[in-house]
Amino acid sequence: MSCEVETVQVLRQTGHKATPQRLMILSALRHAEGHLTAAEIFDHVKLDYPYVDISTVYRTVTVLKDLRLVSETDMGTGETTYEWVRAHRHHHLICRSCDSVASLDHRYLEDLGAEILDETGFKPDLDHFAIFGACKDCQARADVVSR
Amino acid sequence: MSCEVETVQVLRQTGHKATPQRLMILSALRHAEGHLTAAEIFDHVKLDYPYVDISTVYRTVTVLKDLRLVSETDMGTGETTYEWVRAHRHHHLICRSCDSVASLDHRYLEDLGAEILDETGFKPDLDHFAIFGACKDCQARADVVSR
DNA sequence: ATACTAGTTGCAACTGATTGCAGGAGCGGC
DNA sequence: GCCGCTCCTGCAATCAGTTGCAACTAGTAT
Numbered sequence: 001m002s003c004e005v006e007t008v009q010v011l012r013q014t015g016h017k018a019t020p021q022r023l024m025i026l027s028a029l030r031h032a033e034g035h036l037t038a039a040e041i042f043d044h045v046k047l048d049y050p051y052v053d054i055s056t057v058y059r060t061v062t063v064l065k066d067l068r069l070v071s072e073t074d075m076g077t078g079e080t081t082y083e084w085v086r087a088h089r090h091h092h093l094i095c096r097s098c099d100s101v102a103s104l105d106h107r108y109l110e111d112l113g114a115e116i117l118d119e120t121g122f123k124p125d126l127d128h129f130a131i132f133g134a135c136k137d138c139q140a141r142a143d144v145v146s147r
Numbered sequence: 148m149s150c151e152v153e154t155v156q157v158l159r160q161t162g163h164k165a166t167p168q169r170l171m172i173l174s175a176l177r178h179a180e181g182h183l184t185a186a187e188i189f190d191h192v193k194l195d196y197p198y199v200d201i202s203t204v205y206r207t208v209t210v211l212k213d214l215r216l217v218s219e220t221d222m223g224t225g226e227t228t229y230e231w232v233r234a235h236r237h238h239h240l241i242c243r244s245c246d247s248v249a250s251l252d253h254r255y256l257e258d259l260g261a262e263i264l265d266e267t268g269f270k271p272d273l274d275h276f277a278i279f280g281a282c283k284d285c286q287a288r289a290d291v292v293s294r
Numbered sequence: 295a296t297a298c299t300a301g302t303t304g305c306a307a308c309t310g311a312t313t314g315c316a317g318g319a320g321c322g323g324c
Numbered sequence: 325g326c327c328g329c330t331c332c333t334g335c336a337a338t339c340a341g342t343t344g345c346a347a348c349t350a351g352t353a354t
Binding site for chain 1: 330331332333334335341342
Binding site: 012017018021037038039054055058059078080089 | 319
């Protein structure tokens with residue numbers, strides 16, 4: 001647990017409290033590479049503080065998500081995953097057939113967002129999407145049965 | 148229950164069986180206006196056949212979803228909703244602040260899909276999206292706190 | 295009509311996630 | 325340093341959705 005000063009400020013400025021539990025959850029997310037499930041965060045925090053409750057993990061990631069500090073993604077595995085939001089915004093292309101995951105630059109969604117805002121006035125959040133479909137290889141193999 | 152002949156054919160052609168339970172679930176979805184939750188489908192079917200199990204409802208909508216006969220949408224209410232796929236493909240713009248729901252024409256997503264396919268070779272499914280964000284009114288009121 | 299088989303059902307147990315509540319703790323003001 | 329308001333936590337109950345399994349059945353072949 002270290003260097004979380006800015007995050008703590010963001011929390012306080014928005015009327016939230018910087019509790020030890022939150023800092024531990026924050027730290028787990030910050031120092032992880034890529035996505036973590038709620039259960040993984042839970043296990044990680046338990047090493048330092050065995051009394052945490054899983055509901056605290058869920059409530060904390062909800063707060064962090066609302067503050068746009070972490071992104072939430074349903075990768076289609078049954079468990080939702082969370083990721084610390086870093087500089088490089090990206091999305092995931094998940095193949096329904098072979099479950100491979102590729103990255104998609106934020107640019108594509110940015111254009112879509114701008115277009116929707118222009119034409120409808122609705123300002124979409126397109127922070128972190130999981131887009132399902134068929135990857136190149138599986139299309140080639142054409143064993144994608146769907147219809 | 149009527150006029151489900153084509154659907155029954157699609158089921159059979161894909162190696163599925165047209166069971167009474169499925170026909171009732173199908174009928175509930177077909178004759179409903181808009182979205183239904185699994186629980187709503189369940190209640191509806193129970194009127195005709197009180198022995199259905201909720202797991203049958205879930206398994207059936209999964210099959211129908213895979214066949215692209217119904218679309219699944221998480222409207223952010225905690226319950227997933229299902230909708231019979233009709234001619235007019237559309238998406239939903241859901242305001243995080245006031246929970247209002249607006250429609251978005253499929254065209255926007257179609258362009259994005261084509262672009263992704265061209266540049267990455269990944270063929271995305273963009274059938275029916277729920278896009279969260281801030282509606283025009285709530286942006287104006289600027290009581291959208293986020294960050 | 296009968297038999298066979300793969301897909302389906304209902305049940306019960308289970309998993310991931312959410313919620314209500316009473317006690318506890320952060321943090322801004324004095 | 326202490327007070328008090330508000331937010332937060334852990335617990336337990338609950339909800340939405342999934343899964344393993346044995347019994348059953350739609351649809352096909354005979």
